[in-house]
Amino acid sequence: MDRQQEYVLRAIEERDIRFIRLWFTDVLGVLKSVAIAPAELEGAFAEGIGFDGSSIEGLARVSESDMIAKPDPSTFQVLPWRGGRQGTARMFCDILTPDGEPAMADPRNVLKRALAKASEAGFTFYTHPEIEFYLFQHQEHEGAPLVPIDTAGYFDHVARGSGHDFRRAAISLLESMGISVEFSHHEAGPGQNEIDLRYADGLTTADNIMTFRSVVKEVSLEQGFTATFMPKPIAGQPGSGMHTHLSLFEGDTNAFYSAGSQYQLSDTARAFMAGLLRHSPEITAVTNQFVNSYKRLWGGGEAPSYICWGHNNRSALVRVPMYKPGKSQSARVEYRGLDSSANPYLAYALILRAGLKGIEEGYELPDEAEDNVWELSEAERRALGIEPLPGSLEQAVRAMEASELVADTLGENVFNHFLANKRQEWQDYRAQVTPYELSRVGII
């Protein structure tokens, strides 16, 4: 028993915790939870908790379903919305095979492997996500129209706004769970909010995003709203992205910073961006994993539909934020493709590996896009060599199928499973008859 584990056991005793939720994530990024009693925890630390993986998306192999969830004591947190006394706490788990090897299909393990790869090259990966989501009035019944809780816009201050209260409640819960919030404001769409998490290493950020989603859902329920991370809940309004700022550190130095070069970007940063751009079509099926994701990507607004980079260019897929003098540590690049519904473990693993690939192979960064690429004509974009991201889930799946990088990063098991799941989703979607079709074609 190590000290961290002892600490957890002691904390449970002291705070009179009655239930411990063991959290892990399936391949699509859905949070899974098993509750155990404190008495079982010591055993869980030593040997893990066995469970049947066959009912968990992506985890099971057909012939063998026994899996072990082993809690990571460094992720111990009391769940504040469950009440202080006799409360509930949670820990994230690593998923192991029965003989104790990390399960290849555990998304957390996928990210850990990618981070280890970065570490072999001497890098630590830091991320800082800006998570957008919508708040709607509670739905009376399924299928009822979604009614946003307000009609405000970007950065609007809403007097006695319920969104304001909402953000305050959510942020205080997050902070009480040790998740620092950088920034929060009203976004452009009605009822749309954005909360930015403070930068942290990739694994912590991914864990935090999972926690964040549950906190937001809990608070919204409490206040009588429905929160959604759906990429595009309302046609004609902005979608919910999860722009993420990325940087690599070598020890204590920011490897993306280089004094005096263009935008203070080092060669490492340029190669990383080049890798990210070149491999972006392959990873899109994961960073934008639902049929609905492509309605955000191709629904206009400021969505990054084209593969290019720019400095403060809000239409670019990769953006280099304004450099603040004297802040060499905060040199970074922003990937704007990601949406709020992605599985953060898989998405960050792929983003990292795509960038690393650029560094390993020394990719050349293409020229900066200075125009708003949405306003260019098709021919102009072609002339500039600017390619589009996949236009639908089907196209994204095709691009992913041919990618050795994605197969290697996800591992063959997750790769197969993810593709199969997404092909099925596309087929199911294709079989739908939508109100739009009925309204257009129904009269014929």
Place this chain on the structure above:
Amino acid sequence: MARPATGEGQRAASLDAVLARAGFTDVPRAVGLLGSGLPADVLEALTKDASRTLLEAFDGVGDPDLALLGLARLGDAASPEVRGRVLAAVVDGGPPRRNLLALLGGSAALADWLVAHPDDVDVVLRPRNGVAADPETMRTLLLEAVGADPRADVPVADGSAFDGRLDAMRHAYRRLLVAIATEDLTCRDPESFQPEVAGALANLAAAALEAALALARADLPDGGRQARLAVLGMGKTGGRELNYISDVDVIYVVEPAEGVEEAEALKIGTRLASGLAKMCSTPSREPSLWEVDPNLRPEGRNGPLVRTLSSHLAYYERWAKTWEFQALLKARHVAGYAALSEAYLAATRPLVWDAIGRENFVEDAQAMRRRVEDHVPAAEADRQIKLGRGGLRDVEFTVQLLQLVHGRVEPSIRSANTLQALAALSATGYVGRDHAAALARCYRFLRLLEHRIQLFRMRRTHLMPTAPQDLERLARSMGSAAEGAEDLLARWRATRREVRRLHEELFYRPLLPATARLSADDVSLAPEAAVARLGAIGYRDPQGALRHITALTEGLSRRAAIQRQLLPVMLGWFAEGADPDGGLLAFRRLSDELGSTHWYLKLLRDSSAAGERLAHLLSSSRYVADGLTRSPESVAWLDDQAELEPRSIESVMNAMRAMIKRKDEPGPAIQMVRFVRRRELIRGAIADVLDEVPATTGERVITPVADVALAGALRIAEVEACRSLGQEEPPSRFAIIAMGRLGGAELGYASDADVLFVHDPLPEADRETAEKWATAVSSQVIALLGSGGSEPPLPVDTTLRPEGRNGPMVRSLASYAEYYDRWALGWERQALLRARPVTGDEGLAERFVALIDPLRYPEGGLPAGEVRELRRIKARVESERLPRGVPPTHHLKLGRGGLADVEWTVQLLQLQHAGDVPALRTPSTLGALAAAREAGLLDNEDAEVLQEAWSLATRLRNANVLWSGRTTGNRVDVLPAERAELAGVARLLGFPPGHANELEETWLRAARRARTVVERVFFD
């Protein structure tokens, strides 16, 4: 002084002789040196008994020539006053003379330093007790040298390093080092004294780090007092067993002083740490000390140089690997803020002693052991003192592993010092007393050797010298430890072997029960300790293992006596296999079977190669374990590489023929045929396990012995058929044509033999009789090979014949011709691609081949309709034939990218192009693949992808059989789902322990890529 000319010849002659006897190698030069300067004065002063005095003076001096040269140079460099003292010391004799000459002749580097600093000669001449000084005195001396107050909480030098204080520190260091070296070189028994020297060197290094830190502080405002810095010694520094010159391993811990921000403290701590390292290694007037190596810190060279205590702990609790805990075992406070070091040690100790409970401890420990053994550049292998098997690192590893295994429950064995830990392990009964003492002797000898080699030039080396004069000098400087260079080399080599042997004895011998002790000094572990030790090396059921160990070693029989000798080392070898428990169990069975045969235990006792191989085989492959238990005589092959090579088909064929000739009855005769096959299969399986299951075994072993079995069966069947039909002579010619995998020479251990039977009635014979006879031969062949019996069967399958199961078992050549002419279907053309005559009438076989060649190698390729049909059949087969419950990605034969995918693709290319490209006319998949690539029908990359998937699938199918011992059932064709099985198969294929996932990934990747090629080449 010039010598008087008179009598010089005579004196010189006798001087020559004396010098030669005293060990000078370059006598004329020595005579020359004695002719002037200080040496001449010495000779002058020695009026009587000069020869005896000279002999005495240079006795035990490592390099007399060098010592004399040093004396001359010292005389020239010294002030008159110092020169007088040196002269007096040498003339008066006693300890001062002994000290001086021993140092001058033992270390060229320190002699040079002394010549450069003649005023420091007092440190050499002064008689001394114990080594140099105690740690506190050393610390005081070095701190005072830089003008720091040794009693201060935070000692800071009173000026910058570069106005002389750095040189003062190094000077003080060098004086103490010279004192230690002098003591070392003059002691009576340097081997026993070695631990004290190493301890003193570690204390000196600690004092130097303290002084270097005081210097680094002086370069910062306010002495950098905002940061509390603790320096922990690791490795040999931590264990107080340092070399004369090696990297000093350290870890830094920093905490802010009261009221200081953590970030600020870390910044200052980093500057202090890098400053400290610079003080030790940067060039200056005085020689540098050594490199300070901080790379054992969290995250190694990529991690921040300094961390706070909590940052260290967070790392160790979350990220650290097992080897890092092993390294932490050595940690000790050496410099800086002692209270912080204590806090660090108090917090990390529990982690060290709980490391054995970590996941993967077994795999990690095995990997660490391999690193110890393997990391020797080939060019240095027979000169390395430190690395490799039997080197110093090996001794240290053995002791540390025992400490990690038993330290959790036994605090008294937790010493960071190798020899102290070993003594404690012996005192507490975890290792045998004799063996521990012997290992300690080996260790001290190797360390002394290393010290002497390093001391000479003060160079960091762990290699034995090669030049004869260097070896001779080394031998002399070892004192009583060696008589001359030859003896030294012999003893060194013997020591390396001894270390290896002792590792087994220390680690495994105590696992034997008390009743199996060989001597009163042996120990027998208490059950809990034995279980912990067996568990730590990878036995999954230590209790069961203990029962086998007891059963094997108990009793008064000679067999038990030999087992007591053998078993400890066998236990270690089993532990290296994938299934130690299975290995031990199989060994017990084999020993029960063979225990009383005279050669078995003798072989294992006398041939360690055979023993190691046996252990490896038994713990890696149930198929081989079963095979060896069934034909125990095969164990004898293990000692002879030639016996493990596959036999040529001719020699197997001859052996089989000779055996069946001696039998009259078909029953016993066919058992002989099947026996020959089994024997050769075991031989092949042994070679497979020893060689990572190559893909070629089907071609080299399994198919040829199946061919032989068919030939033997046909021979017997023909005779039997004649007998039953009352025929004198066979009425028809008969041949067996191999099909499928047998045709392609690609059989696996679990494959059936696909064949076609063909006959051709003799012109004069009665047609009906001939038919009857041929049918009888066919069913006999199938029955003889496929029926039950003590020897394993070879199922013969004829379903590829015309009309399949509905057609007659055997046809005449004419009937084949008629059938193929009229009915040949696409799939039959495809199946015939694999046809290869095996045995029977050669002329008939040739005519059969001539008959089918136009079918299978159609001129102008395949009509489009047939191509389409072939694709359609393949697509249907894919969805229908895959067994339920097996994921298509994991089926090696029928799954995505599996054998069938590759073979159909290759066969389609053959059907389309073999008419034009003769090289494609081969039954072998890889042969046709190579030909297709050669002919440009496949590009290189595609061909490689297909070959890789096919070869891997082939190897995996064989490895499935080898691991499980099962030759039937669906699981042979599936990548194992059960973890232990997957891990065992991975080991067979050469993956390191703990890499089962990697095997699965490797297969899935290879198969996915192959499928991409198949979809493009076969379906488009």
